Structures are given as structure tokens and as C-alpha cells.
Amino acid sequence: MTPPNPSSETTVRDPSEGLITLTHVIYALHAFSAFTGLLSAAFILTAFLTGWPSIIAVVLNYAKRSKVRGTWLDSHFGWQIRTFWYALLWLVLGGVAFVTFIGIPVAIVVWILTGLWVLYRIVRGWMTLSREKPMPLPERVV
Numbered sequence: 001m002t003p004p005n006p007s008s009e010t011t012v013r014d015p016s017e018g019l020i021t022l023t024h025v026i027y028a029l030h031a032f033s034a035f036t037g038l039l040s041a042a043f044i045l046t047a048f049l050t051g052w053p054s055i056i057a058v059v060l061n062y063a064k065r066s067k068v069r070g071t072w073l074d075s076h077f078g079w080q081i082r083t084f085w086y087a088l089l090w091l092v093l094g095g096v097a098f099v100t101f102i103g104i105p106v107a108i109v110v111w112i113l114t115g116l117w118v119l120y121r122i123v124r125g126w127m128t129l130s131r132e133k134p135m136p137l138p139e140r141v142v
Contacts, residue, residue: 015071020132022064023076027126029057030080034118044115049088058084072134076125079135083121090114 033054037047048054061081068074094110097103128135 013070015068015073019064019068019071019073020129022060023068023073023129024126026057026060026080027076027122027129029053029060030083031122031126033057034115034122037115043111044118045087045091045111048115048118049084049091054084072132075134075137076129078138079121079125082138083118083125087114087118 033051034044034048037044061077065077068077090110094107098107
């Protein structure tokens with residue numbers, strides 16, 4: 001039996017403690033923005049997308065993404081980035097519905113459901129990070 005060829009194997013390196021801490025900080029920034037929507041008149045969704053902590057978190061996601069490539073933290077960075085951009089997409093789609101009088105209730109429902117989805121993604125991601133596990137990979141359409 002021949003030994004495995006190291007170039008054909010996929011190796012996943014362990015992230016540094018600093019990167020794990022940074023990922024916790026990024027989840028905290030996202031959570032702070034989202035939860036301020038619960039405590040104020042703003043929707044969770046708008047607080048998440050327009051709050052400085054969340055915007056800083058996304059900038060950190062993009063700035064440090066190359067540092068986490070090849071580690072299980074990469075899945076968390078992708079999870080956080082996708083959460084932000086899909087939330088923005090649903091905010092815009094709700095806004096399009098909002099411009100019609102009939103669409104106002106639809107827009108409000110879309111925004112509330114998206115806000116709850118954002119909270120779910122923050123909590124699920126942070127809990128998974130606390131267990132030092134990667135997030136599941138998104139399904140790819142071939």
C-alpha cells in the first residue's frame with residue numbers, strides 16, 4: 001500500500017486563538033446591531049443593516065477573510081457575510097413591495113421574518129463557533 005500523496009489531500013489548518021477571538025467579536029458586533037432593533041422603534045433588520053457595529057463587522061469579515069482561508073473559521077465568515085447580504089436583499093425587496101399601498105402589509109411581514117432570520121443566524125452561528133465547529137456549507141446548484 002502506498003502512502004497518501006500530501007498534495008492530493010485537503011488539509012485544514014487550525015486557526016489561531018486571535019482569529020477565533022476576532023470571530024467572536026464579529027458575532028458580537030452583529031448581535032449588538034440586531035438586538036438594538038428589539039430595544040428601539042427600529043426593526044431588527046434595519047438596525048442590523050444600518051448599525052455601525054454590523055457595518056464594521058462586515059468590513060472585518062472581508063478584511064480578514066484571507067487569514068481564515070483553510071480553517072474552519074472560513075465557514076463562519078461566509079455565514080456572516082451571506083447573512084448580511086441576504087438580509088439587505090430582503091430589505092430591498094420589502095421596500096419594493098412597500099411602495100404600493102397593498103404591498104405595505106407584505107413588506108412589514110417580510111421585514112419581520114427577515115429580522116427573525118437574522119437573529120437565528122447570529123445565534124446559531126455564535127453557538128456553533130463556541131463549540132469550535134464549522135458552519136454547514138451552503139448547497140451549490142450545479
